[in-house]
Amino acid sequence: MSELLQTVEWEAGRVRLIDQNALPAELKYVELEDWRQCAEAISTMVVRGAPAIGCTAALAMAMAARMLIATDRTLFLQRLETVASALKAARPTAVNLAWAVDRLMRLATETQGTTADLKEVIQETAVAMLQEDVEINRRMGRFGADLLPEQGGVLTHCNAGALATVGYGTALGVIRAAKEQGKQIEVFADETRPRLQGMKLTAWELIREGIKVTLIADNMAAALLQQGKVQCVVVGADRIAANGDTANKIGTCALAIVASHYHVPFYVAAPVSTFDMNLPNGSGIPIEERNPEEITHIAGERIAPVGVQVWNPAFDVTPACLISGFITEQGVLKPPWPDSLASLQTRNSAAT
Ligand code: MRU
Numbered sequence: 001m002s003e004l005l006q007t008v009e010w011e012a013g014r015v016r017l018i019d020q021n022a023l024p025a026e027l028k029y030v031e032l033e034d035w036r037q038c039a040e041a042i043s044t045m046v047v048r049g050a051p052a053i054g055c056t057a058a059l060a061m062a063m064a065a066r067m068l069i070a071t072d073r074t075l076f077l078q079r080l081e082t083v084a085s086a087l088k089a090a091r092p093t094a095v096n097l098a099w100a101v102d103r104l105m106r107l108a109t110e111t112q113g114t115t116a117d118l119k120e121v122i123q124e125t126a127v128a129m130l131q132e133d134v135e136i137n138r139r140m141g142r143f144g145a146d147l148l149p150e151q152g153g154v155l156t157h158c159n160a161g162a163l164a165t166v167g168y169g170t171a172l173g174v175i176r177a178a179k180e181q182g183k184q185i186e187v188f189a190d191e192t193r194p195r196l197q198g199m200k201l202t203a204w205e206l207i208r209e210g211i212k213v214t215l216i217a218d219n220m221a222a223a224l225l226q227q228g229k230v231q232c233v234v235v236g237a238d239r240i241a242a243n244g245d246t247a248n249k250i251g252t253c254a255l256a257i258v259a260s261h262y263h264v265p266f267y268v269a270a271p272v273s274t275f276d277m278n279l280p281n282g283s284g285i286p287i288e289e290r291n292p293e294e295i296t297h298i299a300g301e302r303i304a305p306v307g308v309q310v311w312n313p314a315f316d317v318t319p320a321c322l323i324s325g326f327i328t329e330q331g332v333l334k335p336p337w338p339d340s341l342a343s344l345q346t347r348n349s350a351a352t
Pocket of ligand 1: 161165235238249
């Protein structure tokens with residue numbers, strides 16, 4: 001088994017990221033020296049996946065704080081707030097980004113002392129968030145592994161693995177933990193059009209670790225479930241509203257509908273930082289729309305006819321009624337929604 005991937009790292013004041021746009025052809029790293037480069041890496045998806053972009057944004061805040069020239073505390077906080085807003089705008093749907101940035105902004109505001117003290121506490125906390133992320137994923141993995149069959153197929157969508165987090169993963173973390181317990185799991189990864197994270201990232205990550213993975217095109221999921229090849233579906237999430245409605249990579253809702261039709265359990269693995277208790281339901285979740293070229297072009301080549309209109313939402317919202325359970329670091333939550341979600345301890349989350 002290969003060494004666990006570390007997607008986001010802090011090295012002597014620099015941020016080191018796996019360049020996910022280069023995978024699977026090449027495992028290469030980029031080093032960033034400035035918070036603006038981090039914002040760019042988030043919007044161009046060099047780094048992607050809700051927890052990974054949250055942690056990258058946290059390190060970007062630490063970089064910005066280090067470089068801010070403001071002896072006056074009020075001015076320092078004002079300038080940091082400008083950075084925080086720019087980072088949050090880099091990708092709007094995944095609430096982990098706003099959660100991480102707001103957590104550091106709140107910490108800076110509440111910390112007494114000089115601007116030097118604030119810089120230190122921001123950096124310490126941002127760096128600690130990396131380790132925290134891996135530990136949370138491992139806890140989620142342990143809770144979620146119990147839900148997986150002793151033997152059978154698990155379908156996942158997009159990439160909710162080590163590459164979408166600092167390491168280990170959410171949905172793939174659950175699969176890793178089940179494998180560690182000796183369960184005989186075969187993973188089915190769909191391609192995840194248009195950016196193909198399932199094919200390029202999930203399949204690569206699992207092959208690298210010797211976990212059996214079969215690739216399918218997105219339109220094959222219904223046939224796969226109809227033939228009984230899948231015993232459960234596990235996906236990640238970008239934002240979960242207080243009633244359980246869940247935003248995740250476009251195509252997730254279709255999988256949940258198919259799973260419900262064939263009575264296959266559909267689980268969402270997500271840390272508490274992905275729950276946005278400020279939103280009563282999914283209708284308020286901002287859905288990022290991306291460049292039409294992600295659809296009209298494949299590997300840089302235009303496939304679609306010139307002049308065609310394109311709709312390219314990066315995420316969809318799965319209604320809570322289609323979700324069999326949420327796997328969090330605090331345990332597994334089961335319906336009825338929204339009652340069971342009220343038990344979540346969301347301190348330091350988007351809700352606070
Ligand atoms: O557009 P992406 O690749 O950032 O989308 C990622 C997803 O939708 C993941 O499923 C989600 O962020 C959870 S990652 C643990």
